Amino acid sequence: MSPLELDRNESWLSREELDAARERLPILYVDAVPVRVDDRGVLTAVGLLLRASDGEINRELVSGRVLYHERVRDALVRHLEKDLGPMALPQIPASPQPFTVAEYFPTPGVTPFHDPRQHAVSLAFVVPVAGDCQPQQDALDLAWLTPQEAMDPALLADMDNGHGVLLRQALGHLGHAV
Amino acid sequence: MSPLELDRNESWLSREELDAARERLPILYVDAVPVRVDDRGVLTAVGLLLRASDGEINRELVSGRVLYHERVRDALVRHLEKDLGPMALPQIPASPQPFTVAEYFPTPGVTPFHDPRQHAVSLAFVVPVAGDCQPQQDALDLAWLTPQEAMDPALLADMDNGHGVLLRQALGHLGHAV
Amino acid sequence: MSPLELDRNESWLSREELDAARERLPILYVDAVPVRVDDRGVLTAVGLLLRASDGEINRELVSGRVLYHERVRDALVRHLEKDLGPMALPQIPASPQPFTVAEYFPTPGVTPFHDPRQHAVSLAFVVPVAGDCQPQQDALDLAWLTPQEAMDPALLADMDNGHGVLLRQALGHLGHAV
Amino acid sequence: MSPLELDRNESWLSREELDAARERLPILYVDAVPVRVDDRGVLTAVGLLLRASDGEINRELVSGRVLYHERVRDALVRHLEKDLGPMALPQIPASPQPFTVAEYFPTPGVTPFHDPRQHAVSLAFVVPVAGDCQPQQDALDLAWLTPQEAMDPALLADMDNGHGVLLRQALGHLGHAV
Numbered sequence: 001m002s003p004l005e006l007d008r009n010e011s012w013l014s015r016e017e018l019d020a021a022r023e024r025l026p027i028l029y030v031d032a033v034p035v036r037v038d039d040r041g042v043l044t045a046v047g048l049l050l051r052a053s054d055g056e057i058n059r060e061l062v063s064g065r066v067l068y069h070e071r072v073r074d075a076l077v078r079h080l081e082k083d084l085g086p087m088a089l090p091q092i093p094a095s096p097q098p099f100t101v102a103e104y105f106p107t108p109g110v111t112p113f114h115d116p117r118q119h120a121v122s123l124a125f126v127v128p129v130a131g132d133c134q135p136q137q138d139a140l141d142l143a144w145l146t147p148q149e150a151m152d153p154a155l156l157a158d159m160d161n162g163h164g165v166l167l168r169q170a171l172g173h174l175g176h177a178v
Numbered sequence: 179m180s181p182l183e184l185d186r187n188e189s190w191l192s193r194e195e196l197d198a199a200r201e202r203l204p205i206l207y208v209d210a211v212p213v214r215v216d217d218r219g220v221l222t223a224v225g226l227l228l229r230a231s232d233g234e235i236n237r238e239l240v241s242g243r244v245l246y247h248e249r250v251r252d253a254l255v256r257h258l259e260k261d262l263g264p265m266a267l268p269q270i271p272a273s274p275q276p277f278t279v280a281e282y283f284p285t286p287g288v289t290p291f292h293d294p295r296q297h298a299v300s301l302a303f304v305v306p307v308a309g310d311c312q313p314q315q316d317a318l319d320l321a322w323l324t325p326q327e328a329m330d331p332a333l334l335a336d337m338d339n340g341h342g343v344l345l346r347q348a349l350g351h352l353g354h355a356v
Numbered sequence: 357m358s359p360l361e362l363d364r365n366e367s368w369l370s371r372e373e374l375d376a377a378r379e380r381l382p383i384l385y386v387d388a389v390p391v392r393v394d395d396r397g398v399l400t401a402v403g404l405l406l407r408a409s410d411g412e413i414n415r416e417l418v419s420g421r422v423l424y425h426e427r428v429r430d431a432l433v434r435h436l437e438k439d440l441g442p443m444a445l446p447q448i449p450a451s452p453q454p455f456t457v458a459e460y461f462p463t464p465g466v467t468p469f470h471d472p473r474q475h476a477v478s479l480a481f482v483v484p485v486a487g488d489c490q491p492q493q494d495a496l497d498l499a500w501l502t503p504q505e506a507m508d509p510a511l512l513a514d515m516d517n518g519h520g521v522l523l524r525q526a527l528g529h530l531g532h533a534v
Numbered sequence: 535m536s537p538l539e540l541d542r543n544e545s546w547l548s549r550e551e552l553d554a555a556r557e558r559l560p561i562l563y564v565d566a567v568p569v570r571v572d573d574r575g576v577l578t579a580v581g582l583l584l585r586a587s588d589g590e591i592n593r594e595l596v597s598g599r600v601l602y603h604e605r606v607r608d609a610l611v612r613h614l615e616k617d618l619g620p621m622a623l624p625q626i627p628a629s630p631q632p633f634t635v636a637e638y639f640p641t642p643g644v645t646p647f648h649d650p651r652q653h654a655v656s657l658a659f660v661v662p663v664a665g666d667c668q669p670q671q672d673a674l675d676l677a678w679l680t681p682q683e684a685m686d687p688a689l690l691a692d693m694d695n696g697h698g699v700l701l702r703q704a705l706g707h708l709g710h711a712v
Contacts, residue, residue, distance in 0.1 A: 041448030092397030219626030
């Protein structure tokens with residue numbers, strides 16, 4: 001959820017209306033951890049977006065809002081295609097059960113997750129992608145890290161808004177040592 | 179989510195503002211299935227609220243909105259206390275992972291869940307309650323059903339808005355035959 | 357877990373040794389519910405094996421033992437390939453968390469699951485299969501049922517050993533009404 | 535799973551028979567992470583056993599074998615009472631779904647989990663305990679750590695057999711930063 005996301009979001013609301021809602025209601029999000037797996041389901045790589053924001057390069061997970069009358073799985077497809085391109089072939093989970101729910105508060109410290117713009121509640125999923133990924137829009141690049149690289153404490157600490165925490169939780173959910 | 183819930187909800191929004199948001203954004207809910215368990219965690223009873231609505235008696239799960247800047251677990255406590263009374267002693271799950279996510283659409287048939295008022299996305303939890311339950315407010319009574327009684331297809335089909343489906347999913351999650 | 361499974365199992369134990377262990381220890385199994393999903397992860401079909409056993413045709417899930425020094429995910433691949441053929445292309449879950457654990461007792465009625473031969477504890481997974489399925493060995497056929505057909509109470513009640521219960525739990529886990 | 539556990543296990547098998555089975559079959563275990571939670575389910579402390587083993591003090595989770603014809607939940611109760619005493623009042627999870635499955639291999643490096651004695655497959659649960667804990671038998675003490683203390687990398691790295699990895703995964707499952 002970069003500061004630029006507002007501009008990326010196709011929305012049924014005007015910018016003013018969304019800003020107003022953001023001060024009044026928790027906003028529903030999805031977070032996706034794109035992964036490569038082998039034919040036995042073993043994690044081989046984790047995909048992180050490189051995004052320019054305020055003159056810095058941030059590593060981020062795929063993240064975005066669920067729209068009115070949109071199913072959670074359709075929001076996952078939409079945000080994955082938006083960030084990874086139309087040929088990524090994401091394998092959307094068949095079950096609606098997320099591996100965790102991340103609560104992003106505008107006030108830092110309430111949870112490990114923070115979003116200065118809003119109170120967002122995000123359903124988090126691990127999503128294997130089988131196809132070719134072409135970063136789109138404001139994503140500069142997509143970096144595929146080995147599980148070992150993804151567990152680097154320096155990298156995880158460097159990810160904004162709690163995405164490092166979410167990535168650790170995803171790796172733990174996949175049985176990795178973190 | 180009875181038609182009366184709007185009146186029960188303490189909200190940071192005026193009724194008009196909430197009505198407007200409901201036409202524009204998915205609204206975040208929690209659903210709780212209150213259960214009694216023995217000291218080995220075995221399900222012994224399922225709690226269903228009896229509510230009067232439009233001249234009918236409905237059986238319902240505990241359900242309600244998550245407010246701005248409220249944690250999901252605090253919303254669970256608030257709605258359980260509102261419906262079961264202050265002495266229910268709910269054992270709120272330590273993990274934020276719901277057993278399922280129920281997507282209530284204003285249009286029937288998109289999912290098994292339906293809410294004519296809004297697009298609500300609900301995090302569903304099974305919550306053991308250890309104390310005395312005293313139905314509050316517009317709940318007429320709380321009925322404790324054996325797992326066998328709770329699996330009665332006629333009862334499940336009779337629950338509105340998909341709460342029968344959610345109860346079945348909860349029973350399956352607990353290892354019961356349904 | 358058909359009565360013929362002993363013959364199908366490549367095992368590090370002699371038949372006599374396995375029989376002895378079965379009277380002394382819980383035996384670790386995996387159960388897999390093969391499914392077809394669309395590109396948004398929506399369930400479109402459930403695969404059931406038709407097996408001849410004692411002159412009857414049974415519908416079964418994919419099921420089998422985990423061997424010594426075998427990973428759970430490798431046992432899943434092995435049993436899926438054994439029953440669905442080498443071109444089934446199963447998408448083995450990246451996470452080791454099963455959607456449920458089925459405890460098959462030799463004594464009926466302890467749990468909904470029953471196995472007259474042994475005390476088996478089975479890790480149950482939903483496994484999307486993307487390729488061509490060719491039933492192998494003693495499986496007569498593989499039937500792809502729509503979710504609606506798979507929820508038929510008569511079909512579910514007819515499945516032996518509690519596989520009908522497990523299929524219901526899988527469908528509930530996938531968000532279906534059952 | 536300390537080297538002393540064999541002596542602690544009441545078993546239907548003789549020591550020789552169990553040793554033989556351990557060379558031939560995966561052995562089913564349960565692992566429990568004892569926790570204290572507040573009345574909103576928030577983690578306040580993690581319980582670690584201090585055990586003397588080969589002249590060293592090890593910190594361990596509660597862990598032990600599932601016996602023939604024993605339910606998983608009964609094995610959890612038995613091992614928790616054995617290690618924490620009869621007044622611990624563990625709240626055994628109502629659902630059989632573990633938060634992860636830990637595969638302990640006799641060969642190091644196959645998974646993050648290692649057990650030189652056997653191939654053990656363990657269903658892992660977080661278990662809130664509400665009562666008084668009195669370490670029993672060869673457990674010297676039970677230490678209650680704050681979540682912050684439990685996330686100390688030095689402590690986690692020091693736990694044998696992969697219990698540090700399992701504790702990290704449990705903390706991640708509970709929404710903590712790890």
